[in-house]
Amino acid sequence: MPGASPPFPQNPKDAIALQLQLREQLQFTPFPPERVRLIAGADISFNKFSPEIYAGIVVLSFPGLQIVEQATTVAKADFPYIPGLLSFREMPALLKVWEQLQFKPDVVVLDGHGYAHPRRMGIAAHFGLATNCPALGCGKSVLVGQHGYLAAEKGSFAYLLHNGEKIGAALRTKTGVKPVYISAGHLITLPDALNIMLLCCTRYRIPEPTRQAHLLVNRLRIESGNHKQPK
DNA sequence: GCGACAG
DNA sequence: ATCTTGTCGC
Numbered sequence: 001m002p003g004a005s006p007p008f009p010q011n012p013k014d015a016i017a018l019q020l021q022l023r024e025q026l027q028f029t030p031f032p033p034e035r036v037r038l039i040a041g042a043d044i045s046f047n048k049f050s051p052e053i054y055a056g057i058v059v060l061s062f063p064g065l066q067i068v069e070q071a072t073t074v075a076k077a078d079f080p081y082i083p084g085l086l087s088f089r090e091m092p093a094l095l096k097v098w099e100q101l102q103f104k105p106d107v108v109v110l111d112g113h114g115y116a117h118p119r120r121m122g123i124a125a126h127f128g129l130a131t132n133c134p135a136l137g138c139g140k141s142v143l144v145g146q147h148g149y150l151a152a153e154k155g156s157f158a159y160l161l162h163n164g165e166k167i168g169a170a171l172r173t174k175t176g177v178k179p180v181y182i183s184a185g186h187l188i189t190l191p192d193a194l195n196i197m198l199l200c201c202t203r204y205r206i207p208e209p210t211r212q213a214h215l216l217v218n219r220l221r222i223e224s225g226n227h228k229q230p231k
Numbered sequence: 232g233c234g235a236c237a238g
Numbered sequence: 239a240t241c242t243t244g245t246c247g248c
Contacts, residue, residue, distance in 0.1 A: 043238090044238075044239085045239075045240085046238090046239065046240080047239090047240070048239070048240050048241075049240095081237090081238060081239080082236090083235080083236040083237065083238090084236075084237080086237055086238055089238080090238075110237095111237080111238070112237045112238060113237055116237090117237080118236095122237070123237075123238085137237080139237050139238085140237080140238090141236095141237065141238095142236090142237080143235095143236070143237045144235090144236085144237095175248090176247090176248075181237085
């Protein structure tokens with residue numbers, strides 16, 4: 001019965017084994033900006049010492065970047081945060097949100113990395129495979145790899161290299177601010193991911209899909225905790 | 232063994 | 239990721 005979703009591993013050993021298996025299925029085919037009509041940003045939020053995680057996806061028009069749809073869910077995190085295994089913590093909740101979407105986007109932006117991962121299977125790659133939707137990673141810091149100098153001007157970039165391989169790029173999304181890190185997830189190439197992300201940058205460091213998703217899940221978390229009024 | 236380490 | 243006020247700079 002192909003297509004049935006296998007359960008998520010419950011321990012690091014099994015999770016790593018699954019990553020090594022899944023990475024063989026990744027495809028990096030062109031997906032230029034011209035083919036994007038809807039783009040989504042996905043993110044989660046949580047309180048430091050609480051198991052509740054607030055997940056959300058925002059769908060935006062492209063290139064207009066107007067919000068078309070928003071969906072959220074609250075779930076329990078059943079996997080700890082371990083660098084390199086982020087998807088096993090965040091994806092179950094994000095997939096529930098994904099199923100709720102009325103309009104499936106043409107491409108999804110995940111908060112974190114895709115190919116720029118020690119085993120080339122970051123959350124953007126995993127999510128893209130699970131949904132069979134083009135996906136890319138946009139992280140705020142490096143997980144693995146290094147890059148050289150990049151100019152201060154918006155649009156400048158420098159490739160992220162790891163073990164002699166080009167795995168992603170540091171991209172200046174706004175003049176004079178720290179870069180973000182872009183990598184392909186699945187069904188997209190790094191150049192296309194870079195071009196699409198640059199077209200999502202308005203006046204902030206964080207590209208609009210991710211920025212809106214972040215705002216959404218933070219609002220959800222704050223309001224969720226404020227329902228029960230203290231007596 | 233030591234240091235690094237997405238969110 | 240979250241906790242936090244003001245503050246330096248374009």
